[in-house]
Amino acid sequence: MYLTFSLLLISFLDFISSAPVVTSGYAPVPAVCPSTPLVRTATGISSSESAYLASRLPIASAALGKWLQKVNPSFSTSNLPVVALTTSGGGLRSLLTGAGVVQAFDSRDTDLGTSGLYQGLTYQAGLSGGGWFLSSLAGNNYPTISSLEANLWTPAFADSFLVPANLAAAPAVYEQVVVDILAKQAAGYSPTIVDPYGRLLSYQLLYGPDGGVTDQLASITGLSNFTSHNVPFPIITALNVETSTGVCLPPNNTVIYEFSPYEFGSFDSGVNAFTQTQYLGSILSNGAPVIPGHCETNFDNLGFILGTSSDVFNALCTAFPADATGILANFSALINETHALTFMDEFAIYPNPFYNYPHSSLVSSQKNLTLVDGGESNQNNPLFPLLQPSRNINVILVNDNSADTSANFPDGSELYQTYMQAQLAGLTKMPTVPPTSVFLANGYNIRPTFFGCNDNTKITIVYLPNHNYTFPSGESTEKVQYSPSETQGMIKNGQQVATYGMNGSFAECLACAVVKKTGDTLPSGCQACFTTFCYD
Numbered sequence: 001m002y003l004t005f006s007l008l009l010i011s012f013l014d015f016i017s018s019a020p021v022v023t024s025g026y027a028p029v030p031a032v033c034p035s036t037p038l039v040r041t042a043t044g045i046s047s048s049e050s051a052y053l054a055s056r057l058p059i060a061s062a063a064l065g066k067w068l069q070k071v072n073p074s075f076s077t078s079n080l081p082v083v084a085l086t087t088s089g090g091g092l093r094s095l096l097t098g099a100g101v102v103q104a105f106d107s108r109d110t111d112l113g114t115s116g117l118y119q120g121l122t123y124q125a126g127l128s129g130g131g132w133f134l135s136s137l138a139g140n141n142y143p144t145i146s147s148l149e150a151n152l153w154t155p156a157f158a159d160s161f162l163v164p165a166n167l168a169a170a171p172a173v174y175e176q177v178v179v180d181i182l183a184k185q186a187a188g189y190s191p192t193i194v195d196p197y198g199r200l201l202s203y204q205l206l207y208g209p210d211g212g213v214t215d216q217l218a219s220i221t222g223l224s225n226f227t228s229h230n231v232p233f234p235i236i237t238a239l240n241v242e243t244s245t246g247v248c249l250p251p252n253n254t255v256i257y258e259f260s261p262y263e264f265g266s267f268d269s270g271v272n273a274f275t276q277t278q279y280l281g282s283i284l285s286n287g288a289p290v291i292p293g294h295c296e297t298n299f300d301n302l303g304f305i306l307g308t309s310s311d312v313f314n315a316l317c318t319a320f321p322a323d324a325t326g327i328l329a330n331f332s333a334l335i336n337e338t339h340a341l342t343f344m345d346e347f348a349i350y351p352n353p354f355y356n357y358p359h360s361s362l363v364s365s366q367k368n369l370t371l372v373d374g375g376e377s378n379q380n381n382p383l384f385p386l387l388q389p390s391r392n393i394n395v396i397l398v399n400d401n402s403a404d405t406s407a408n409f410p411d412g413s414e415l416y417q418t419y420m421q422a423q424l425a426g427l428t429k430m431p432t433v434p435p436t437s438v439f440l441a442n443g444y445n446i447r448p449t450f451f452g453c454n455d456n457t458k459i460t461i462v463y464l465p466n467h468n469y470t471f472p473s474g475e476s477t478e479k480v481q482y483s484p485s486e487t488q489g490m491i492k493n494g495q496q497v498a499t500y501g502m503n504g505s506f507a508e509c510l511a512c513a514v515v516k517k518t519g520d521t522l523p524s525g526c527q528a529c530f531t532t533f534c535y536d
Ligand SMILES: *[C@@H]1O[C@H](CO)[C@@H](O)[C@H](O)[C@H]1NC(C)=O
Pocket: 164, 167, 168, 171, 174, 325, 326, 327, 329, 330, 333
């Protein structure tokens, strides 16, 4: 018996020393299911999010009060609002502009009138390029923008692996991505373009070997700034396309899905349910594992999620082009390592956690969700999750870096679309927003504007549109490579977006907007601010 055992051991050791060493932290991993329900109806926020907020709110309020007092000691701090920030889609243009905005609000990183407001936020949401930004911030435990710029973004954006020549010059990266997608396939999940796309994006956004491959969305809950409730609660959005009906693009009234470190799902009618982020990838039916007790973890790779939120490849809207060029050719070659390409390879495929779940009537017959970029329903600001009554948000700072115009600047149409769709969806806290013609006529598209100033039943929206104050910031969404001076110029211009071009009186006007509806007596200067910046 001992002899048999030793022989077995020897042949086993032989085997592992001769087999090629193929390891990947990318593949989903089987796990025992949790004792808590995997799926719940969307009656309110989760108990985990409630617990986070209970700890976050006092910290955020103390910081918000401190900022208000710095701006003007006559601000009252007795009755403080819940404040959120969003960063829109728009590729690296939006990431860099959004980073400059956060830098101007972050007291760790700048000493401006606006610095300190970031510390007072309770929620932060991003989609697409804004989701890249939020993932880079949250996935790396919330360093300062200066530190991300110097140590990660500047070199990575100058040498982006989304440029075929740069990828060709990094064969080890390419080979590792092949290993990653083969590992996902071996775990039973068919990779699509979004897998290599997310992997290559991650090399620019996350620290750690193989583009931060060990970072999951759910693992953010274990990072020190999250466990100490030092940071706003992060949310990333995406959309589902009902591919069975033959369409490629989501309609304007499509369901908006949200990813947080705790949950994935939607409050919107038709889905009205959430699942646990950590167990995404599990095969469920009516909220229970199809194989009893069998779940999956590690499907929620942060790179895959930030790739999902920015998946624009469905716009190809056809069988995958055989004559693809540029980075698309690299993606097809990478996917072709696992299977022949089909139309479905243009989507991010998630086993549908709401399969056979009766509350999710719109999607309960779909085995997979086929997710795409969060901005494809003409709402490029991730607002729906923040309009939910159960989140009790009072003020949202909306940094809109959309490319609505031919010069790649926003024109208000994305915010207007959200206003129209919020009315249809019964999200009554959305303030009135006028159509683009009014934005253009009044310059709301090029300077900060406050919406909902005078209606206490609405959230106040502080609109902060990308504008070229000091740098030509209307860069194309497709631009994936930025020189060091472009990266720096874009971030610095983002600071201008947040400060109305470093206008000395803007910080106080921002503070007036933030506390306008608290019922407290406002400093006398606020009236002039409202005259200048309020829409209605
Ligand atoms: C990426 O695709 C280009 C063609 O567009 C090709 O020349 C290059 O070799 C590919 N890169 C890698 C790493 O395969």
